Amino acid sequence: MRYAKRGRLRFTSHRDISRAVERAVRRAGIPVAYSAGFSPHPKISYAGAAPTGVASEAEYLEIGVTTPCDPAQVRQSLDESLPSGLDVLDVVEAGQGGLADRLEVSDWEVRLPGADRELAEVAVEKFLAEGTVEVERLTKKGPRRFDARQAVLGLRVSEGADRIAAQVQGEPCVILRMVVRHMTPAVRPDDVLTGLRLVADFAPPVPPEVTRLAQGPLDASTGALADPLDLDRDTTRGGEAGPAGEHVAG
Amino acid sequence: MPVESIFHRLEALLPKVQKPIQYVGGELNSTVKDWDSADVRWALMYPDAYEVGLPNQGVAILYEILNELPGTLAERTYAVWPDLEELMRAEGVPQFTVDAHRPVRAFDVLGVSFSTELGYTNLLTALDLAGIPLLAADRGEDDPIVLAGGHAAFNPEPIADFLDAAVLGDGEQISIAISEVIREWKGEGSPGGRDELLMRLAESGGVYVPRFYDVEYHPDGRIKRVAPNRADVPWRVHKHTVMDLDEWPYPKKPLVPLAETVHERFSVEIFRGCTRGCRFCQAGMITRPVRERSITTIGAMVENGIKESGFNEVGLLSLSSADHSEIGEVAKGLADRYEGTNTSLSLPSTRVDAFNIDLANEFSRNGRRSGLTFAPEGGSERMRKVINKMVTEEDLIRTVTTAYSQGWRQVKLYFMCGLPTEQDEDVLGIADLAKKVIQAGREATGSRDIRCTVSIGGFVPKPHTPFQWAGQADHETVDRRLKQLRDSLRGDKNYGRAIGFRYHDGKPSIVEGLLSRGDRRVGAVIRAVWEDGGRFDGWSEHFSYERWMAAAEKAGVDVDWYTTREREENEVLPWDHLDAGLDREWLWQDWQEAVSGGEVEDCRWTPCYDCGVCPTMGTEIQIGPTGRKLLPLTVV
Ligand code: SF4
Numbered sequence: 114m115r116y117a118k119r120g121r122l123r124f125t126s127h128r129d130i131s132r133a134v135e136r137a138v139r140r141a142g143i144p145v146a147y148s149a150g151f152s153p154h155p156k157i158s159y160a161g162a163a164p165t166g167v168a169s170e171a172e173y174l175e176i177g178v179t180t181p182c183d184p185a186q187v188r189q190s191l192d193e194s195l196p197s198g199l200d201v202l203d204v205v206e207a208g209q210g211g212l213a214d215r216l217e218v219s220d221w222e223v224r225l226p227g228a229d230r231e232l233a234e235v236a237v238e239k240f241l242a243e244g245t246v247e248v249e250r251l252t253k254k255g256p257r258r259f260d261a262r263q264a265v266l267g268l269r270v271s272e273g274a275d276r277i278a279a280q281v282q283g284e285p286c287v288i289l290r291m292v293v294r295h296m297t298p299a300v301r302p303d304d305v306l307t308g309l310r311l312v313a314d315f316a317p318p319v320p321p322e323v324t325r326l327a328q329g330p331l332d333a334s335t336g337a338l339a340d341p342l343d344l345d346r347d348t349t350r351g352g353e354a355g356p357a358g359e360h361v362a363g
Numbered sequence: 364m365p366v367e368s369i370f371h372r373l374e375a376l377l378p379k380v381q382k383p384i385q386y387v388g389g390e391l392n393s394t395v396k397d398w399d400s401a402d403v404r405w406a407l408m409y410p411d412a413y414e415v416g417l418p419n420q421g422v423a424i425l426y427e428i429l430n431e432l433p434g435t436l437a438e439r440t441y442a443v444w445p446d447l448e449e450l451m452r453a454e455g456v457p458q459f460t461v462d463a464h465r466p467v468r469a470f471d472v473l474g475v476s477f478s479t480e481l482g483y484t485n486l487l488t489a490l491d492l493a494g495i496p497l498l499a500a501d502r503g504e505d506d507p508i509v510l511a512g513g514h515a516a517f518n519p520e521p522i523a524d525f526l527d528a529a530v531l532g533d534g535e536q537i538s539i540a541i542s543e544v545i546r547e548w549k550g551e552g553s554p555g556g557r558d559e560l561l562m563r564l565a566e567s568g569g570v571y572v573p574r575f576y577d578v579e580y581h582p583d584g585r586i587k588r589v590a591p592n593r594a595d596v597p598w599r600v601h602k603h604t605v606m607d608l609d610e611w612p613y614p615k616k617p618l619v620p621l622a623e624t625v626h627e628r629f630s631v632e633i634f635r636g637c638t639r640g641c642r643f644c645q646a647g648m649i650t651r652p653v654r655e656r657s658i659t660t661i662g663a664m665v666e667n668g669i670k671e672s673g674f675n676e677v678g679l680l681s682l683s684s685a686d687h688s689e690i691g692e693v694a695k696g697l698a699d700r701y702e703g704t705n706t707s708l709s710l711p712s713t714r715v716d717a718f719n720i721d722l723a724n725e726f727s728r729n730g731r732r733s734g735l736t737f738a739p740e741g742g743s744e745r746m747r748k749v750i751n752k753m754v755t756e757e758d759l760i761r762t763v764t765t766a767y768s769q770g771w772r773q774v775k776l777y778f779m780c781g782l783p784t785e786q787d788e789d790v791l792g793i794a795d796l797a798k799k800v801i802q803a804g805r806e807a808t809g810s811r812d813i814r815c816t817v818s819i820g821g822f823v824p825k826p827h828t829p830f831q832w833a834g835q836a837d838h839e840t841v842d843r844r845l846k847q848l849r850d851s852l853r854g855d856k857n858y859g860r861a862i863g864f865r866y867h868d869g870k871p872s873i874v875e876g877l878l879s880r881g882d883r884r885v886g887a888v889i890r891a892v893w894e895d896g897g898r899f900d901g902w903s904e905h906f907s908y909e910r911w912m913a914a915a916e917k918a919g920v921d922v923d924w925y926t927t928r929e930r931e932e933n934e935v936l937p938w939d940h941l942d943a944g945l946d947r948e949w950l951w952q953d954w955q956e957a958v959s960g961g962e963v964e965d966c967r968w969t970p971c972y973d974c975g976v977c978p979t980m981g982t983e984i985q986i987g988p989t990g991r992k993l994l995p996l997t998v999v
Contacts, residue, residue, distance in 0.1 A: 121370070121387040122621070124377055129384055129621045136391075136619060136673030147705060155705075166378050194673065196391050196621065320378045 114188075115203040115342060116172050122198030123168035123324075130172075130199065131159065137194035138176065143187060146177035160213040161295065161328070167302075169325035170202075171219075173341065175212055208345040215341040218266060220327040221291045221302045225317040228287040234270050236315035237289070241268060246308040250298075257298065261308040264300040266331075267292035287317075292338070294331075365398045369456060370464040376450040384622045385413035386447065388461035391619035392671060394430045394437075395463045401436040402549055403542045405429050406460055406470040406507065408489060410482035411901060413441040413461070417618060418626040420680070421476045421513060424613040425534050435542050438462035438470075442485040443492070445898055445905075451492055458493035467493040471545055473507040474538070477515035480878035481871075481901035483522050487893040490525065497890065499527045499574060504556050510541075510570075517602070517649050518826040518938040521881035521889060523573035527561060530570055531941060532602030532649070533635070535611050537569050562593070571600040571941060578883055578937075584924065586882060586935040601942045602649065604982045608635060608656040612664050617672040628676035628709070629668035633661055633693070637682035638984070640963040641740070642751045642953060643779065645825035646682055649943045651976040653967055654985040658689045658696070662993045665697060669706060677701075678709045685714040685722055686967070688987040694725040696993025702728065713738035713777065715754045717765050724769060732770045734816075737762065738777035742792035748960045749784055751953075756796065760803050763815075767804035773814045774800060780844055781822040781836035781872065784958060790844040793817060794851040798858045816863035817852070819845065821872030825879050827943040829953035831936060834929035835876045838869030845869070870908040874900070876926040877915070882937035885925065887918035944982075946975025 118125060125133070135155055138145050147153040156177030163169040176187075184204040192201035225233070240246060246262040271290040293300055302323045309315040329341040377383035398404070407426055409416030416422065422439065429437035438460035443451065451457070457466040467473055467489065475486055490497055495506050502509075511519050511529040519529040530537050541564060548560050555562075564570040575596045579587040591598060605611055617629050634655040637647040656664075665677050679693070687693060690710075697708055708726045715737045723735055739754050741747035747754055763774050778793050797817050804813040821841055824830040845866050853859050877885060891914035892900075899905040915922050930936065932951055939947070949972075953963065966972055967986060977983055 121374070121389060124383040124387050125621050126382075126384065128623065132623070132627070133619075133621055135675075138673075139675060140670065140673035153705060166383065196389050196619075198389055319375060 114174050114176065114191075114201060114205075116174070116195075117200045117202055118163060118167075118169045118172055119198045119200060120168070122196065123163075124166055125199070126165040127159065127162040130162065131157070133195060133199060134174065137191055137199075140194040141187075141190035143176065143182065143191065144179045146179050158213075160216055163325050164301065167323045167325065171325055171328045173212055173216065173328065175207060181206075203342055205342045205345045210344065212341060215330045215344065216295060216328045217330050218292055218294050218328070218338060219325050220338055221289075221293060222271070222324045222326050223289040223291065223302050223306065224322040224324075225287045225289065226319055226322070228315075228317040230270065230287050232313070232315055233287045233289065233309075236309040236313035237268050237270055239312045240265075240305075240309055243312060246312060248304050248307040248311065250304060250307070252298075259298050259300070259304075261300050261304040264294045264296050265291060265305060266294055268305065290326075366465045366469040368464040369459050369466060372454065372456050373451075373459065373464060376447065376454060376456065379450060380447045381444060382414075382622060385441070386443070386461060387621075388464070390417075390621065391673075392616040393439075393462055393618055394426075396430065396436040398436070398463075398465070401434050403435045403472075403545045404470045405435070405437040405472045405474055405538075405542075406440050406467045407437055408440045408442075408467075408473060408475045408486075410442050410475055410477065410485040410489065412444060412899070413620075413622060414624045415901075416441040417620045417622075417624045418630075419476065419478070420614070420630060420632065421478075421534060423618055424611075425474070425476075425538050426618075427613050427616060428535055428611075429538060429542065432539060432542060434546060438465065440467055440473075440489065442482075442489060442899065448488060448492065448898075458489050468495055468506065470507045471549075472510055472541070474510045474512060476534075477511055477513040479901060480515050480521070480875055481906075482515075483878060483889050484893045484897045484900055486522065486525060487890065488898060498524055500524070502527070502557065504553075506557075508545075508557075508560070508564075514646060514649065515879075517645070517941060517943055518879065518881075519571070519573065520578075520883050520937040521878050521885040523883045524886045525889075526573055527557075528564055528570050528572050530603065531600065531943065533605040534603070535605050535613075537603045540567070540569060562595070565596050568597040568599075568601060569603065572596070573883075576940065584921075586937060588935060589937075589940045599940050599942045601980065602944060604654075604944075604980050605635070606654060606982060606985065608632070608654055608985075609660045612656075612660055615664075615667060615671070617668050617674070619672045619674070626678070627674065628678045629665075629672050629674040630678040630680045631661055631664045631668065632656065632680045633684055633687050633690075634681045634986075637686070638966045639683060639686070640751050640953075640965065642749070642829040642957050643740070643782065643822055643825075644682075645828050648828045648945060650682070651944065651974065652982055652984045653686075654982075655687055655987055657987065657989050657991070658693050658993060659989070659991050661693055662696060662700075666700075666996060675705055676707045676709060678711060680711065683714060684710050685719050686965075688967075689989065689991075690722060691718075692988075692992055694722045698725045698728050700993060700996050711736075715739060715758050715762050717762055720762065720766050720769060720771075723766075723771075732772065734773040734775055735766050735771050736775040736777065739796070740777065740779050741782060741789065742778055742796060743789040745960070746782060746785060746789040746792070748962065749957050750779075750782060751957070751963055753962060756799070759796065760799055763800050764803045764807045767813055768807040772812065773816065774804070775816045775818060776800070778817065778819050779822040780819050780848075780866070781841045781869065783822075783824075783830055783833040785836065785844075787844055787847060790848050791851055793819070794848055794855075797852065797862050798855065801858050801861045811861070814861055814863065816865065819848075819864075819866040821867060821869055821875075823872050823875045823879055826936065826938045827945055827950075829950050829957055831880070831950065832930040832932070832934075832954055835873070835926040836869070837923075837927050838873050841869030841872065867903070871900075871903070871906055873922065873926055874906075874908065874911045877911070877920075877922055880937070881925055884918075884920060888915045888920050891917050942979065944974075944976035944979040946973065946979070949974050 188204040565572040636650040636653040
């Protein structure tokens with residue numbers, strides 16, 4: 114399943130979302146499978162959730178169900194049961210292969226209200242010219258240094274037309290688009306911004322608004338991001354049965 | 364004129380604060396009405412953090428009822444944490460509602476529900492952030508009516524200067540009535556301004572307006588009298604009692620938060636009131652008489668609540684849930700209905716008897732048997748007589764033996780420390796009891812793998828209870844007894860490891876005592892504490908005893924005089940003009956009997972003993988049995 118985390122609901126944490134999804138699944142009457150054991154948990158798995166405060170048009174999760182479900186119906190009833198702002202966009206019956214493995218790269222939009230466009234362009238150019246850009250981030254285990262350059266496959270100052278309707282504001286706004294490969298440690302948009310500050314002293318005046326626009330496998334021939342659910346659509350279209358014993362919608 | 368949302372200004376601050384999700388609203392089943400569709404607008408506040416305030420039933424019920432009322436809207440607001448408060452001050456962002464993020468000052472009423480007195484400083488923060496003058500006397504025509512409710516409102520005197528009004532008792536009907544008074548007054552073009560509106564509210568006798576009452580003092584500091592300073596204002600203000608709870612099946616659309624909160628469940632109040640007569644229990648005294656919800660309404664509310672919320676836990680709430688006249692049928696019926704659905708049921712109940720274990724067994728039918736809680740409250744037989752908690756040691760041992768032998772491994776026991784007439788040995792008796800409980804459990808199960816946790820709360824004498832005249836134990840005494848008890852438990856080789864011990868030190872109880880039985884002069888202390896940075900006093904990491912004591916000294920308030928001093932029968936108490944229905948003479952007599960060891964039965968099962976509530980309030984006990992059963996749900 115692909116869902117979006119929009120507007121003020123971008124402030125939900127991963128835990129908040131999983132609680133909301135569990136409740137929505139119950140409200141929607143989806144026959145979710147439960148784990149066995151002492152305290153049974155619904156079988157819902159989340160692939161690489163966007164951090165708290167970051168919006169997303171492309172979050173993914175998988176739900177284990179006990180009986181086959183119609184994906185279109187699951188999409189509708191789950192969407193109605195979730196608070197608006199957590200919106201279900203696409204549901205397919207899972208085919209072979211893990212979903213998480215297909216989420217190789219993310220396409221991010223970083224809106225920088227009040228920032229100077231020319232400075233941004235210079236900074237981006239300098240950043241891309243570097244081989245490595247070491248940044249530091251505070252993690253739970255203390256400060257950690259890593260390279261923020263190598264994971265960045267694409268970075269540009271985008272045209273204003275890329276704005277998302279839900280976030281339109283009156284002020285002029287510099288928008289960065291970046292395609293970043295998922296690696297460990299994860300390189301996040303704010304790490305790239307740190308990199309821009311380091312290479313070109315580029316610092317936006319207010320906190321950025323970050324949105325993940327897409328996630329998926331990189332199409333080797335076109336270099337574009339592909340829809341990670343296409344693979345499931347192909348297998349199920351072919352009429353193959355899902356994994357034995359447990360059907361998966363998601 | 365539509366009132367603008369301040370969300371875009373708040374939004375810029377949210378990335379910098381802890382748990383920003385608590386400020387964004389958008390909960391499932393929340394309501395945002397068009398500002399201009401209503402002429403009466405309420406901001407409802409729970410003066411604690413969102414995670415505590417959101418699950419509060421009182422606010423949730425009023426929120427629904429007011430939003431159902433045509434021409435009325437209600438939004439919610441909570442105390443913001445100090446990190447956001449600081450940013451809001453720096454950026455000039457006002458106190459806001461989480462529903463539509465409208466500034467609180469734009470509303471007609473700011474209704475604040477106080478479950479405890481420790482929320483008083485948070486009220487001041489909210490008023491100040493909202494741009495509403497702290498003192499009611501300084502407010503103008505554009506400021507909301509600041510109205511207190513909840514249990515602490517049965518003595519609102521310490522915050523009287525900050526309030527325009529207070530209501531006592533059940534809020535359902537009075538909040539509707541207040542809305543109508545405001546609507547009428549606004550419809551007439553707000554004649555006479557704020558003063559006239561408050562007069563209209565006060566005249567009815569259902570709303571307490573502190574400014575219309577003057578307090579006179581004796582030279583020694585005791586109150587001489589509290590009297591209305593205007594004609595047409597009643598001498599006493601009465602509490603409100605909703606009869607027939609089946610007609611008020613709220614919440615119908617439970618709020619489901621995105622943020623994590625202290626209770627993640629759907630709660631149904633199965634009855635209101637309690638007549639067991641525990642002398643320390645303010646809730647039991649001020650919510651009389653008992654009014655049950657019928658088994659069929661409970662069943663319907665649970666079914667609807669699960670469907671509307673998606674919660675997987677249902678709590679059956681009340682002051683003593685096992686006392687519902689048909690609780691056995693309720694438990695069995697619900698357990699049958701939800702068997703195998705991963706919906707768990709819980710019954711917060713503290714009655715010490717085997718029947719309670721039957722109920723717990725029913726509710727844990729397909730789950731695990733973890734912990735059972737009982738509340739003997741007093742460590743010795745003598746102490747339990749004083750507080751009218753009629754539980755013998757035999758009862759307790761028999762009950763826990765049954766619990767352990769039926770597979771429960773953990774028993775929690777609640778006690779209080781600092782009760783009237785308490786001696787060291789009464790508290791040490793708790794250790795003996797706990798050891799006997801473990802001993803009984805080991806014998807019953809033949810296993811050493813059983814535990815017992817002893818939790819101790821500090822006793823605070825509360826208004827409208829027989830102990831309202833009692834001297835509170837000082838914190839040194841309480842701490843000394845707790846230490847003795849701890850040493851006795853920990854030092855025991857045979858039992859020490861099987862017994863857990865939870866307690867708080869005695870200092871917060873003294874501040875709670877000052878605020879519970881305080882009068883208008885205590886307001887200066889609250890204000891001084893707040894000015895010194897006092898916030899979230901219910902949280903041990905924010906609470907500072909030293910700050911409160913320093914503020915009291917600065918305000919010339921003698922804390923001992925308010926807390927540890929025993930009162931005489933004829934002393935005018937700060938809340939005597941506020942009527943919870945309890946007959947003062949009956950309360951005094953019960954206080955005397957507490958000291959001499961007299962017992963009171965529960966008037967649900969025995970004849971009325973004339974506590975005064977029913978005749979004064981025109982109410983009556985409403986209990987079953989109805990003889991109905993919960994039928995299985997038909998699967999659609
Ligand atoms: S007046 Fe009588 S029946 Fe009513 S609550 Fe008091 S004791 Fe019980």
